[in-house]
Amino acid sequence: MARVQMYTRFERLWHWSQAILVISMLITGFEIHGLYTIFGFEQAVDLHIIVAWILLGLWVFAMFWHLTTGEWKQYIPSSANKMMAMARYYGVDIILGGGVPYKKTRQQKLNPLERMELLLLNVLILPIVWISGLLYLFYTSWEALGLGSLSLGTVALVHTAMAFAMLVFLVNHLYFGLTTSKKPLGYVKALITGYEDEKG
Numbered sequence: 001m002a003r004v005q006m007y008t009r010f011e012r013l014w015h016w017s018q019a020i021l022v023i024s025m026l027i028t029g030f031e032i033h034g035l036y037t038i039f040g041f042e043q044a045v046d047l048h049i050i051v052a053w054i055l056l057g058l059w060v061f062a063m064f065w066h067l068t069t070g071e072w073k074q075y076i077p078s079s080a081n082k083m084m085a086m087a088r089y090y091g092v093d094i095i096l097g098g099g100v101p102y103k104k105t106r107q108q109k110l111n112p113l114e115r116m117e118l119l120l121l122n123v124l125i126l127p128i129v130w131i132s133g134l135l136y137l138f139y140t141s142w143e144a145l146g147l148g149s150l151s152l153g154t155v156a157l158v159h160t161a162m163a164f165a166m167l168v169f170l171v172n173h174l175y176f177g178l179t180t181s182k183k184p185l186g187y188v189k190a191l192i193t194g195y196e197d198e199k200g
């Protein structure tokens, strides 16, 4: 069976390090929010901020990679019909049986709904997480920066809302990624080895 290289070394490194770092942000963030205690509040804040800077570095690097390789085009939305067909697969055909209505290739790695999901993550959730997170971090400099009229409560609320959106994204992303490959965990294996059987 033919094997195609689906993910480069950089993409695999980027995907898994981002996954670990974002999950760390969720764990420490929700501890800061007061949902549970694992590290203790002060240590959770320190870890949250250290991981945030590492993530920022990774994102700047990944953004540069997407722009220079043209891989950003993977996030251009598909037609409404294609998205509806995919929604029908995830909602109905996945249970009743029926093929996946799209063919994964190196040029089109994401199915129509994954494209939309990642577009929303990249243009909406992540920028708001970053802006609210940085505002939160530099709270003591608001006056000097001319942002004195901002309310810390609102920034905290927006940041927390985006943290929940991030959690919803993660669950959805797992559902999308784990249920479309022909072999169990086919896409996870490809994201580790880089290679995928043409039959998924």
Ligand code: HEM
Pocket: 022, 025, 026, 028, 029, 030, 032, 033, 034, 045, 048, 049, 052, 053, 129, 130, 132, 133, 134, 136, 137, 156, 157, 159, 160, 162, 163, 166
């Ligand atoms: C990757 C996704 C992120 C998630 C899921 C996340 C989640 C959270 C959550 C749930 C809280 C608690 C909010 C509250 O109860 O008021 C929080 C607090 C905070 N986050 Fe994030 N965050 C993320 C990214 C960032 C980034 C990128 C930064 C900064 C560059 C940042 C900086 C902060 C700061 C400064 C706090 C407040 C800490 C304190 O109370 O002293 N976060 N975050």
